[in-house]
Amino acid sequence: MNNMSKTVTGKTRLNLVVAHMLEARSLIDALALQATESRPYKLFSNEQGLNLIVCGNGKLAAASATAWLAGRQHPQPAPAWLNIGICGHGAAALGSGLLVNKISDASSGASFYPSPWSGDQPSTALITVDQPERDYPEACAYDMEAAAFWPLASKLSGIDLVHCFKIVSDNPEHGLEKFAEAQVAALFDQQLPAILKLIEQLQNRASEQQQLHAAPEACEQVLDRLHFTVNQRLQLLDLGRRFKALDKLPLLSRYCDQFNGGAGQLLSELRGELDGKS
Amino acid sequence: MFSAIYIEQALQAHPRVREICQRYPQVPVITCSHYGEVFNRKAQNFRLQKQAPALILAQKQGEMVLPAPAGYGFEQGSGFYFSHMLNCLYDCRYCFLQGMYRSAHYVLFVNYEDFREQLLAHFQSQQSASVYYSGYDCDSLAFEPVSRFCDYFLPLFAEHPQATLELRSKSTQVRKLLEYEPLDNCIVAMSLASEASAARWEAKVPALGKRLDALQRLQQAGWKVALRFEPVIAGDRIIEEYQQLFRTVFEKLDVDALHSVSLGEFRMPSGFYKQIVRLYPDEALFAKPVQTEQGMTALAGGGETLIRELESRLHDFIQPHQYYRCA
Numbered sequence: 001m002n003n004m005s006k007t008v009t010g011k012t013r014l015n016l017v018v019a020h021m022l023e024a025r026s027l028i029d030a031l032a033l034q035a036t037e038s039r040p041y042k043l044f045s046n047e048q049g050l051n052l053i054v055c056g057n058g059k060l061a062a063a064s065a066t067a068w069l070a071g072r073q074h075p076q077p078a079p080a081w082l083n084i085g086i087c088g089h090g091a092a093a094l095g096s097g098l099l100v101n102k103i104s105d106a107s108s109g110a111s112f113y114p115s116p117w118s119g120d121q122p123s124t125a126l127i128t129v130d131q132p133e134r135d136y137p138e139a140c141a142y143d144m145e146a147a148a149f150w151p152l153a154s155k156l157s158g159i160d161l162v163h164c165f166k167i168v169s170d171n172p173e174h175g176l177e178k179f180a181e182a183q184v185a186a187l188f189d190q191q192l193p194a195i196l197k198l199i200e201q202l203q204n205r206a207s208e209q210q211q212l213h214a215a216p217e218a219c220e221q222v223l224d225r226l227h228f229t230v231n232q233r234l235q236l237l238d239l240g241r242r243f244k245a246l247d248k249l250p251l252l253s254r255y256c257d258q259f260n261g262g263a264g265q266l267l268s269e270l271r272g273e274l275d276g277k278s
Numbered sequence: 279m280f281s282a283i284y285i286e287q288a289l290q291a292h293p294r295v296r297e298i299c300q301r302y303p304q305v306p307v308i309t310c311s312h313y314g315e316v317f318n319r320k321a322q323n324f325r326l327q328k329q330a331p332a333l334i335l336a337q338k339q340g341e342m343v344l345p346a347p348a349g350y351g352f353e354q355g356s357g358f359y360f361s362h363m364l365n366c367l368y369d370c371r372y373c374f375l376q377g378m379y380r381s382a383h384y385v386l387f388v389n390y391e392d393f394r395e396q397l398l399a400h401f402q403s404q405q406s407a408s409v410y411y412s413g414y415d416c417d418s419l420a421f422e423p424v425s426r427f428c429d430y431f432l433p434l435f436a437e438h439p440q441a442t443l444e445l446r447s448k449s450t451q452v453r454k455l456l457e458y459e460p461l462d463n464c465i466v467a468m469s470l471a472s473e474a475s476a477a478r479w480e481a482k483v484p485a486l487g488k489r490l491d492a493l494q495r496l497q498q499a500g501w502k503v504a505l506r507f508e509p510v511i512a513g514d515r516i517i518e519e520y521q522q523l524f525r526t527v528f529e530k531l532d533v534d535a536l537h538s539v540s541l542g543e544f545r546m547p548s549g550f551y552k553q554i555v556r557l558y559p560d561e562a563l564f565a566k567p568v569q570t571e572q573g574m575t576a577l578a579g580g581g582e583t584l585i586r587e588l589e590s591r592l593h594d595f596i597q598p599h600q601y602y603r604c605a
């Protein structure tokens with residue numbers, strides 16, 4: 001990871017949602033994730049902000065696990081979410097790793113559009129079905145979770161930080177009947193470099209967003225020390241943003257550190273500094 | 279060039295759509311029912327999308343020719359605009375489109391024939407000569423190699439000399455225009471800012487020198503050229519910077535042949551401004567003091583005094599009748 005990500009990704013969250021423990025195994029090893037919960041879901045985490053939840057098969061399971069995980073985490077401005085799993089595909093070769101660019105829910109007819117990715121990772125449309133698809137009627141991917149995961153996670157985090165990555169495990173030439181669970185680990189191992197790159201890029205994006213919106217330290221400290229109304233807090237944060245954008249953080253600290261008056265007076269002094277009036 | 283091409287399902291067989299897709303065989307094609315499903319969604323991040331914008335090929339419905347905002351153009355009152363495109367290849371930090379749209383993807387409305395029909399009806403309904411602006415929601419010329427806008431719309435305006443077309447742009451894409459005989463009722467209006475402003479806030483926009491070369495070629499070929507000095511962004515050395523810009527520009531171009539010249543301050547609806555601040559909290563431009571009046575936000579420290587000062591410098595180079603002020 002680059003230097004910037006090293007300094008910030010420690011706190012930037014990326015949640016991986018995986019249907020089955022077989023799919024999770026390679027990721028748990030590669031990302032050095034430790035088990036943190038076993039019920040109601042298996043949850044694995046590491047110090048770099050990565051969490052992996054094993055949700056189980058199907059839309060309901062994916063939605064419930066996504067909601068459960070979000071509910072137990074402290075709110076963060078821009079956590080990233082990634083659903084990874086195997087899929088059937090009407091046209092792509094076995095073992096292909098594909099980002100999803102359109103998700104259709106076979107039962108409701110609803111469609112969702114994850115944002116196109118800037119890299120060179122190939123992408124596919126995907127249909128989420130309620131039962132495993134054996135006939136592959138269209139030249140797209142088939143899974144059982146994405147249509148529930150994506151709309152929910154994108155509400156929690158924003159559209160541009162939520163993606164699905166699928167590895168083709170069966171297709172018209174190698175149908176589901178030929179698929180053996182023992183192949184999953186090999187499919188994942190083969191796609192690990194692409195997955196790790198995607199995780200890194202997605203986490204970097206999320207941490208850039210997080211850094212952009214982080215309040216200056218001086219604001220956080222003075223908020224702890226003095227009483228601010230909700231409105232005054234928002235004003236302080238906006239003034240803090242302006243000091244930061246103007247490269248005047250040391251000056252902001254000088255105002256905040258020793259200040260012992262009321263919140264209104266501090267706001268007025270900060271505003272006076274930036275706008276030339278108090 | 280594009281991270282993906284979205285196509286409205288009903289347009290899959292449209293010749294313009296097929297032609298564009300053929301030119302980008304490597305770009306994934308994604309179908310949707312209506313472009314709004316992608317473009318108008320909530321919770322999109324314009325800034326992130328600007329890193330990898332997609333092209334959306336759509337069909338424009340409803341009213342396509344709309345009254346231009348007051349003070350937008352030189353006609354001072356009876357101008358109209360039509361938008362065959364939403365969003366822009368360039369990435370000017372001050373651009374109001376960032377606050378107006380939820381998505382940074384480019385929308386190209388390919389049903390030019392419907393634009394043509396509505397424009398024709400509009401031409402006929404006008405009592406007097408009227409002006410039609412292209413470039414309100416996009417840069418008119420920058421996308422020319424994809425849109426082929428000129429090929430379709432220049433001949434239309436050529437047949438209707440009572441209707442004037444203004445193409446507002448920051449682009450050097452004038453090759454297509456130069457293939458045509460100049461139209462008396464078409465004006466190429468170049469938006470220009472001081473070199474310091476451009477370097478700071480106009481990412482991806484061609485350099486001033488290249489744009490002036492393009493304008494010079496247009497003038498030499500007989501095209502009408504106009505200059506839009508906007509948005510003027512107040513700053514410490516603004517007068518010197520614009521004085522220098524005026525010198526550079528008017529040394530290069532045939533001043534007497536200029537159709538019109540305007541100045542306009544940096545200002546935009548307050549709602550757009552707030553949205554842009556949310557996208558770019560780290561941008562120093564949006565940390566400057568502002569003033570908001572009647573729903574419009576402008577930088578404090580600019581205003582009437584600054585514009586008057588610049589107008590007076592500008593009038594050292596041009597004739598009064600060539601000038602108007604953008605609202």
Ligand code: SF4
Nearest residue numbers: 366368369370373416
């Ligand atoms: S050239 Fe115009 S439309 Fe394009 S980004 Fe710049 S200001 Fe916006």
